[in-house]
Amino acid sequence: MACGKVTICKIFVILCAFLNVNGQKTVIELNEDNWVDILKGEWMVEFYAPWCPACKALEQKWKEFANLSPGLGIKVGAVDVTSSPGLSGRFMVTALPTIFHVINGEFRQYKGSRDKDSFTSFIEEKKWEQVEPVPSWKSPNSIQMSIVSSFxxxxxxxxxxxxxxxxxxxxxxxxxxxxxxxxxxxxxxxxxxxxxxxxxxxYPPKQSVLTKEDEKKEKYSEEELDDDDIKDDLVDDANQSGDQASGTDSENATTESNDTKTKRRKNRRLDM
CATH class of the missing domain: 1.10.287 (Helix Hairpins)
Structure with missing residues (x-):
């Protein structure tokens, strides 16, 4: 029964592809203006450059896969990084071709084989559920990735x-x-x-404003300094006067001793 269901699904996909091959373009070209469309529904998006050999080899396979997109219930898009460099920065594309699976604004990078059958089984069997989604800080619709896109x-x-x-x-x-x-x-x-x-x-620079308390402190400190200077001057004067007094005392002492010596000499002469 399971094999029968898979066969019916494939027949339905092939029938939709056959009905859609009437020259209708199924690969949707995405750019800076319409890339937000991929935030709704389920998408497979390829990033390519016209000069890239691997992108040229994938071109026909990607178109064949896009022809199956109506039967798979998805949309298939492509981004030319040369004309939309902001999107390559937004998705942090570092190699070409790079393929992303997007469902309801959740992004996953496809790293499987690059052929129609692998793409189809990736969608039909929901293999994308086994792939870790891009973290929120690297999500293409985040603010930081918008800044990267502008750079x-x-x-x-x-x-x-x-x-x-x-x-x-x-x-x-x-x-x-x-x-x-x-x-x-x-x-x-x-x-x-x-x-x-x-x-x-x-943030204007703050001006140094002295309060009344600061002014009082400065006045008190100046007065204390003046008192200290006066004390120092008094001590110096006292020391000088002491030195002078000691000098006069010593002179008086020497004078008195000289007088006593002369008196003794006179007394000796009189005794003789």
Whole structure:
């Protein structure tokens, strides 16, 4: 019975593919404007580049798989990373081709074989349930990945400017790099100035204001210093006067001793 059900499903898929081969394009081209459509329903999305040999080898197989998408109940899309660099940054595509399975805004990277049957069994047998989804912080619809996407767009714009300067205007490569270096320095200086002004406006510097208590403390400290100076002067004066007094006492003592000696000599002469 199980084999019969699988056979009926395959016949239904082939019939839908046959009915859909009337020149109708089943691979949906995704870009920066319509990529949010994959957040609803179930999708298989390929990231490719026209110059990639592996992408060219997968192109026909991907179209054949897309022809089966109505019977599988999914949508099949493709993203050209050369025309939509922001999406390659948003999904962190580091190799080509890269395939993602998306269901109701949940992203999983497909790493199986790249052929129609493998893609079909991946959807029919729900093998995607065995694959760990992309963590929330790396989810393409998160804020941080939107920032990464803008950086990828900026890098692509700078590359286009560089190619235009070198190819159309005949500027040597080092001249283009020099222009970018000077522009980076000027922009960095302007950005720093803006940041400093913004910080000063938000957090203005505090002015040192002396309170009444601080003024009183300063006055008291000055008065204490004056008292100490006066005390030091008094001590110095006392020491000087003491030195002078001791000097006069010693002089008086020597004078008295000299007088006594003269008196004794006179007395001796009279006795003789």
């Amino acid at each position: 990828f767009k900026l890098s692509q714009t700078l590359r286009q400017v560089h190619n235009k300067l070198t190819e159309e205007y005949g500027l040597p490569s080092f001249g283009s790099y020099l222009i970018f270096a000077v522009a980076t320095i000027i922009l960095g200086a302007l950005l720093g100035l803006v940041l400093v002004c913004a910080i000063d406006l938000i």
